[in-house]
Amino acid sequence: MGLQNAVLNGFKKSLVFGLVGVTVTDRYAGVCSIRGSSMSPTFNPSPGSFADDYVFLEKFCLDKYKFSHGDVVVFSNPINYKERCVKRIVAMEGDYISDTKGAMKVPEGHCWVEGDNSAFSSDSRIYGPVPLGLIRGRVTHVIWPLERIKKVDRRIPQDRLAF
């Protein structure tokens, strides 16, 4: 009898914990791991290391979708919705981005993302501007490994905008 009650209690408590955890992760903040070196040296600066960086995401930006140049964002990959990508916003809607074919205007409701490590990054130069609706959060801090805990800066690359 006591064991059954304890198991039921434990089950209820973990259900409540799960619901609260999912709500907080969806609406306020979350943590995720970064794989790959497309954002070196900001994340995963040493390509041979075994441990991935963990970053802190905030989701308050998803309320009004107000992003600025230089924000590092996590978004669903437009080519494969099951994957998530993390890149930096280089241009917002209405900006002109210099492309191989000249200048291209970023359409309304979209943004142009690029990885900090241009040579190894598959980003908007390959799949085009990304709709803002695919963005799942904005990276604010690196939280693992402990020796590299710091705020992620909004570094604005000056040479990508055409005008």
Place this chain on the structure above:
Amino acid sequence: MKLLFTKWTTIAKQSIDRAAIVAKFLCLLHVTNTYIFSPTLVYGPSMLPTLNLTGDVVLSEYISHRLGKVVPGDVVLIQSPENPRKMITKRVLAMEGEVVSFLVDPSRSDRSRTVVVPKGHVWIQGDNIYASNDSRNFGPIPYGLIQGKVWCRVWPLDGFGSL
């Protein structure tokens, strides 16, 4: 004096308990409305005659699109690629890799175009092709923008049932 203090602490404790119950209920509401199903008010002329102009309440479910089970013919809720804060309702006509033939502007001309839907994208169109801003205007959209699938209509009562 001490009696007053204990009275305030009991009131504080009771109010914290009640606030915790409300918070847990709100988390349950969030999880149900985001991951299971919820009622949605849809309005506008782009899905006539399937959905009314002045507004229908439909039940939409959020499980199929996460499992990748959206097929052509489904009416889905999507985040608009032109404005991420707006949700639109359209029908999926083609999945990635399929070929779509459509009338570009049926009220003005008979011109039609044929397009192949790229990887990871879907082609959406409103049932009322004369008054619908859809993939014919903004192109195929990434699957990740799909938020849910419309399941059945619950209001007005004479249209009750699956669409």
